Amino acid sequence: MHDLNYFREHLDLFEQMARHRGIELDLDGFRALDRERRELITAAERSKAERNKASEEIARLKKAGQDASGLIAEMKRVSDRIKQDDERIALLDERLREFLLIVPNLPHPSVPVGRGEQDNVEVRRWGTPPQFSFAPRPHWEVGERAGILDLPRAAIIAGTRFALYKGAGARLERALANFFLDLHTQEHGYTEILPPFVANRASLVGTGHLPKFAGDMFRLEGTGLWLTPTAEVQLTNLYRDETLDADALPIKVCAWTACFRSEAGAAGKDTRGIARQHQFQKVELFKFTRPEQSYDELESLVRDAEAVLQRLGIHYRVVQLCTADIGFASAKTYDLEVWLPSTGAFKEISSCSNCEAFQARRAAIRYRPKGGKSDFVHTLNGSGLAVGRTWLAVVENYQQTDGSIVVPEALRPYMGTDRIPAPAAAKA
RNA sequence: GGAGGAGUGGCCGAGCGGUUGAAGGCGGCGGUCUUGAAAACCGCUAGGCCCGAAAGGGUCUCGGGGGUUCGAAUCCCUCCUCCUCCGCCA
Numbered sequence: 277m278h279d280l281n282y283f284r285e286h287l288d289l290f291e292q293m294a295r296h297r298g299i300e301l302d303l304d305g306f307r308a309l310d311r312e313r314r315e316l317i318t319a320a321e322r323s324k325a326e327r328n329k330a331s332e333e334i335a336r337l338k339k340a341g342q343d344a345s346g347l348i349a350e351m352k353r354v355s356d357r358i359k360q361d362d363e364r365i366a367l368l369d370e371r372l373r374e375f376l377l378i379v380p381n382l383p384h385p386s387v388p389v390g391r392g393e394q395d396n397v398e399v400r401r402w403g404t405p406p407q408f409s410f411a412p413r414p415h416w417e418v419g420e421r422a423g424i425l426d427l428p429r430a431a432i433i434a435g436t437r438f439a440l441y442k443g444a445g446a447r448l449e450r451a452l453a454n455f456f457l458d459l460h461t462q463e464h465g466y467t468e469i470l471p472p473f474v475a476n477r478a479s480l481v482g483t484g485h486l487p488k489f490a491g492d493m494f495r496l497e498g499t500g501l502w503l504t505p506t507a508e509v510q511l512t513n514l515y516r517d518e519t520l521d522a523d524a525l526p527i528k529v530c531a532w533t534a535c536f537r538s539e540a541g542a543a544g545k546d547t548r549g550i551a552r553q554h555q556f557q558k559v560e561l562f563k564f565t566r567p568e569q570s571y572d573e574l575e576s577l578v579r580d581a582e583a584v585l586q587r588l589g590i591h592y593r594v595v596q597l598c599t600a601d602i603g604f605a606s607a608k609t610y611d612l613e614v615w616l617p618s619t620g621a622f623k624e625i626s627s628c629s630n631c632e633a634f635q636a637r638r639a640a641i642r643y644r645p646k647g648g649k650s651d652f653v654h655t656l657n658g659s660g661l662a663v664g665r666t667w668l669a670v671v672e673n674y675q676q677t678d679g680s681i682v683v684p685e686a687l688r689p690y691m692g693t694d695r696i697p698a699p700a701a702a703k704a
Numbered sequence: 705g706g707a708g709g710a711g712u713g714g715c716c717g718a719g720c721g722g723u724u725g726a727a728g729g730c731g732g733c734g735g736u737c738u739u740g741a742a743a744a745c746c747g748c749u750a751g752g753c754c755c756g757a758a759a760g761g762g763u764c765u766c767g768g769g770g771g772u773u774c775g776a777a778u779c780c781c782u783c784c785u786c787c788u789c790c791g792c793c794a
């Protein structure tokens with residue numbers, strides 16, 4: 277959320293932002309609301325000043341044993357008027373808040389202006405696509421043939437867009453998560469957090485998921501709780517309503533969690549396989565930083581995520597998202613995209629964003645520089661990585677002619693084997 | 705889930721319905737003193753919003769919300785959180 281005063285004084289910036297992101301913003305509506313609110317506040321406060329003065333006078337008269345009934349009667353009328361004004365002001369405050377809560381963040385000046393994902397800019401590539409002597413199969417075929425993935429049974433248990441991993445497939449999922457966590461905690465300096473998998477309304481408003489994106493999440497009926505769509509939610513709210521010690525920044529945390537998305541708007545995309553699921557696992561990287569260091573920290577966050585793919589030896593590229601494609605809360609976002617041999621294309625596997633003070637303002641996360649006034653921190657988040665999509669990338673990139681899957685070296689300690697056996701050898 | 709207790713400024717802790725934004729202490733900042741430091745002493749030490757070019761003025765905030773009243777930290781209702789005891793449970 278944006279600061280009201282800043283918003284009011286920089287309407288031109290927000291107009292430009294709306295154009296660049298391709299959204300509608302009712303700025304005329306804002307102006308009218310804002311003007312009426314301020315006029316009413318001025319009037320109400322004048323009345324309150326009058327009442328406060330009269331109250332002192334009443335106290336003085338009573339102490340002196342004199343009659344104050346005339347003044348009291350007059351103040352009764354003033355108080356009634358104040359009450360009416362205050363009610364109207366509260367209503368306008370609420371409207372204003374509702375408006376500001378759905379205004380997205382301002383993109384950083386370095387973000388390319390664009391109209392959609394076709395305008396995203398490739399920043400760099402790592403590695404090369406693997407060579408196959410056969411036509412590489414999509415991951416669901418490789419997985420089902422090897423007996424490590426069972427989507428039909430997942431559909432019976434829960435429905436479509438849920439996955440069931442089996443045997444080495446389940447272990448691969450677990451191995452990936454452990455490998456990610458060990459790398460980030462032992463080599464990149466993140467502290468591991470294991471948070472709740474549900475979040476309350478205030479937490480989701482803090483990150484920007486509510487009120488605008490309620491339709492993309494699962495709500496737990498009758499509880500006021502939601503299944504978390506990303507650990508970004510829990511990690512952002514780790515310090516909601518707190519003031520952090522400036523010397524403690526940057527604070528780097530990571531978390532493995534399940535993530536749940538109803539993806540109401542995604543029907544028809546990625547319908548085969550496990551790329552787009554209602555439930556998936558993710559290891560999230562997260563930083564609380566001082567404003568002046570956040571963009572350096574974003575670059576290193578991206579490198580931390582990239583390190584995972586480098587260790588796994590999977591070809592990928594880094595893409596900077598354009599203004600039309602960055603998320604609601606983000607000021608700047610890099611995506612990591614892995615190479616998928618079955619489609620001969622890159623697929624998003626991580627998204628790393630600097631939200632600047634956008635979420636910190638919503639969630640009231642501050643820091644206090646020594647001897648200075650407290651200010652909002654910057655929050656950064658990134659997938660390090662999405663486990664399910666990494667599973668898929670490993671299976672596709674390391675599939676063999678006979679249907680077996682070579683385990684990347686970095687995963688062998690976690691898998692206890694260097695190969696997931698071929699279908700013929702796999703048990704049903 | 706049941707019963708009881710508590711929520712005041714960065715922290716501790718006072719606070720008869722009427723100069724209480726809030727005593728006192730601690731902590732923090734500045735100063736005096738000192739070669740330096742400590743001690744001692746003196747002063748300063750919340751934020752939001754509105755008006756204003758500024759200086760400054762006004763207003764709101766004592767867990768949240770609502771009510772009573774001319775006036776609420778102080779009275780009433782309600783919600784939340786924490787603590788204690790009981791129950792249930794992996």
